[in-house]
Amino acid sequence: MKKVSPLAPKEGFPTLPVIDGAEFASAQAGVRYKGRADVMMVRLCPGTRIAGVFTRSSTRAAPVLDCQAKIGGQTSEAAAILVNSGNANAFTGKSGIDAVERVTASVAETLDLPASRVFTSSTGVIGEVLPHDRITAKLEELCGSLDATGIAGAAQAIMTTDTYPKGASATVETANGPISIAGIAKGSGMIAPDMATMLVYIFTDADIDQETLQAMLAELTDRTFNRITVDSDTSTSDTLLLAATATGPKPDDMAAFRAALQGVMLDLAHQVVRDGEGATKFVEVRVTGATTEEDAEKVARSIANSPLVKTAIAGEDPNWGRIVMAVGKSGAAADRDRLSIRFGQILVAENGWVSPSYSEAEAAAYMKGQDLVIHTDLGLGDQEATVWTCDLTHDYIAINADYRS
Amino acid sequence: MKKVSPLAPKEGFPTLPVIDGAEFASAQAGVRYKGRADVMMVRLCPGTRIAGVFTRSSTRAAPVLDCQAKIGGQTSEAAAILVNSGNANAFTGKSGIDAVERVTASVAETLDLPASRVFTSSTGVIGEVLPHDRITAKLEELCGSLDATGIAGAAQAIMTTDTYPKGASATVETANGPISIAGIAKGSGMIAPDMATMLVYIFTDADIDQETLQAMLAELTDRTFNRITVDSDTSTSDTLLLAATATGPKPDDMAAFRAALQGVMLDLAHQVVRDGEGATKFVEVRVTGATTEEDAEKVARSIANSPLVKTAIAGEDPNWGRIVMAVGKSGAAADRDRLSIRFGQILVAENGWVSPSYSEAEAAAYMKGQDLVIHTDLGLGDQEATVWTCDLTHDYIAINADYRS
Secondary structure, three states: OOOOOOOOOOOOOOOOOOOOOEEEEEEOOOOOOOOOOOEEEEEEOOOOEEEEEEOOOOOOOHHHHHHHHHOOOOOOOOEEEEEEEEEOOOOOHHHHHHHHHHHHHHHHHHHOOOHHHEEEEEEEEOOOOOOHHHHHOOHHHHHHOOEOOOHHHHHHHOOOOOOOOEEEEEEEOOOOOOEEEEEEEEOOOOOOOOOOOOEEEEEEOOOOOHHHHHHHHHHHHHHOHHHEEOOOOOOOOOEEEEEEOOOOOOOOOHHHHHHHHHHHHHHHHHHHHHOOOOOOOEEEEEEEEEOOHHHHHHHHHHHHHOHHHHHHHHOOOOOHHHHHHHHHHOOOOOOOOOOEEEEOOEEEEEOOEEOOOOOHHHHHHHHOOOEEEEEEEOOOOOEEEEEEEEOOOHHHHHHHHOOOO | OOOOOOOOOOOOOOOOOOOOOEEEEEEOOOOOOOOOOOEEEEEEOOOOEEEEEEOOOOOOOHHHHHHHHHOOOOOOOOEEEEEEEEEOOOOOHHHHHHHHHHHHHHHHHHHOOOHHHEEEEEEEEOOOOOOHHHHHOOHHHHHHOOEOOOHHHHHHHOOOOOOOOEEEEEEEOOOOOOEEEEEEEEOOOOOOOOOOOOEEEEEEOOOOOHHHHHHHHHHHHHHOHHHEEOOOOOOOOOEEEEEEOOOOOOOOOHHHHHHHHHHHHHHHHHHHHHOOOOOOOEEEEEEEEEOOHHHHHHHHHHHHHOHHHHHHHHOOOOOHHHHHHHHHHOOOOOOHHHOEEEEOOEEEEEOOEEOOOOOHHHHHHHHOOOEEEEEEEOOOOOEEEEEEEEOOOHHHHHHHHOOOO
């Protein structure tokens, strides 16, 4: 039994709203794991629009390439999502493409819908042939157990090195009734190609056209999932799908829908960081006072990815010198003498030097907390960005140095 | 007593040639450390040309800014280099500039040369005022013990978290007699602002003008010191000075001199990696078959900086999937199906898949070695680049998480 991350939500997996037009099933296919569900299926009603965002890796896995090609296609027929854990079907050459074709064709036949409407993801070890027959052998069973309330089981089935399943939801009121949003995610590195790819599936009954949905998803991803980092590594399989079944109303206030969707995406993104390999601290890295948002993001990312900053946090050491270093190496416009740094509300450094009011003992006490905010103001402009990360601990080394050996 | 890195040169500190026109001294000033030398002085004869390369950090320390301003100035007078360890005089605001002015003025007075010819570096903790009077109190003693053979003591005095002093040399034959090159370095992270800045000082009696020297140093730095990485972090104090006393001959074969200088620089650069914090493996990351050298370097750096690759190496795990991941995230042009990966001579992957000849047992045996080569061929062009790094171990976390607390 894996030890659950100390940063996991205390309340456990949330109760997610039923999304009319979406049904879920999960099963034990034994792709790699024994004694646990490792495949999940989602059936989506005719008319469902599907938007998607994928890893930018140039060594993308076969299922990712297949999904990308299908985004923006026709929406009149039903659709399906099929995901397996335990094997990523990545860097598997021609056999990888074959496996995707076999699985999508079988799902299409079982659910009586076109293969162009079947989206698949695979997550787990890479470089090993996907035993696709173990998955196709379970399709009838999955089909028979599809259920509108099955989303929690689906969240369990897609886990790999995750220590807890991840879910989030929101409701948006409209003049024609409420719109629901429910999402699940997996991931616990950012992201190990072996076992910790990030996969996210979000469902809503909102009636929104595919182009609008796609544009909104891409934009919000840049401010949520693209603003988290565990170890600066990028998976070959990262996949985010958003399915709108259109069984509910059109949003009459698009800004409200957008905010609700962003809330669900940020919640799931934070849960991924909170399950970061070996993490003991959740850290918000906030950068303000930049000339451009790009510069603010560069500095935030430089701080959040610095091994020296992350090990200092693990050691509960208010080592602000390392923040100065990370600002300096970021490549963004910065002026040492206009910089200010805060740990939570504690002013640490300003005017190119440690603050006269700074107390190391006070800062050290702050660093003992589990949720930390590191705020750097560059003092140059009014643009800002926030990145979320975790600390770098002995357990990260243990998990990743000792995993296969 | 610090444990010496397992990757340290077996033969210990080398015997370095005397450079006519350069004299060295070191002393115990007690800046921070007790019972060891922590300042070193070099006196350089009139006519010495000095080239320099410095950190690109936007939060550079006061001595770095002072050195940069002095490069390319007059060469008729004698010159001096003064370095202290234990305090970096970085992020110390106005007091930092004052300290540099006090030290350079005192050195100039003691050695009877202009302050514009005094170059200083400081390495150690940041954000603390440099106790410059402890340094200036030792200048007479340093001046009195200047000796052409004192370079080994100087290499000791500049150490911080280093586990061994670093030196390298070369001799270049010319029709008018030999030219000697001798260099020393310190550094054991790449680079921690607290205690592991990289400082390098190279001396030669060659008669070369300052502009030529400066251009050669900058170009060679890009292929030596800028091609090593321990943890992807960059110091606020990195300094490399090359002093040519011109007491020896002009090189009659500039390419031969250039090659000899590059050899000394690469040797020192490798010694810095071999003293990487917590390092147990020295890794050459070679990338060939790229469309451009920039792409080759991007891929090599992406592999060498990946925490997942570095932890796998620490675990002696031939986890080639992580190499594929690092290629994919690098941003360089790459085609999954044309990629080949070798651990030493062992062909691991090719044609988008694991090689048919690959034996995991053979690769695992290779990974138990101390000096490893990871060779990725992108199969796209004829450009290449090599980056040197070390593994990421529990000791790196221990050193950096527990250092100040």
